[in-house]
Amino acid sequence: MSASESFSAAKPSELVRFALAWAPFEDPVEEIFVTFGISSSVFYERVLEVLTAGGVQLDVGRSAALVQHCRDRLRRKVFDDGRARSVA
Template identity: 35%
Template sequence: MSRTDTQEIVEFARKWQQFDGGPDEEIFVTFGLAPDEYFRRLQAILDDGAAALTPPVAGELASVCAHRLRRSTKRSGVDESAAA
């Protein structure tokens, strides 16, 4: 992922963090990605420390990622306990 891609993903995440990460349609239109892929990429950026964010902001974004990925898993009918 390029530095520009990383910046765009983080900027979008910051813009929508107070609104549960943003609408699925907006994520798809902006990045051409399914929401779960977008949140996996954002989580990887946060895990790598590739974005210059304060720990509280990074933690809030990580919480949004975790919530949206859990919600996506529940919607797809995947049993998380069976996947572990």
């Protein structure tokens, strides 16, 4: 199964449930890759897409908090990638 097939097999609710479960912890890069076959950046982009499209039912507070969490993870990833590139 390819990475794109792994993601396409994942239901939006599975993505959101996983993101909510791991939100209190550090970025679960390996778990995301093993579970969904995609990078953490792609995962958080997909979760944002699901949330902003209304693909799952969450109360407003939890949805807003998860949107912010995903945006924070993506910003942190861009910063880390930029720092890594400037050092190399």
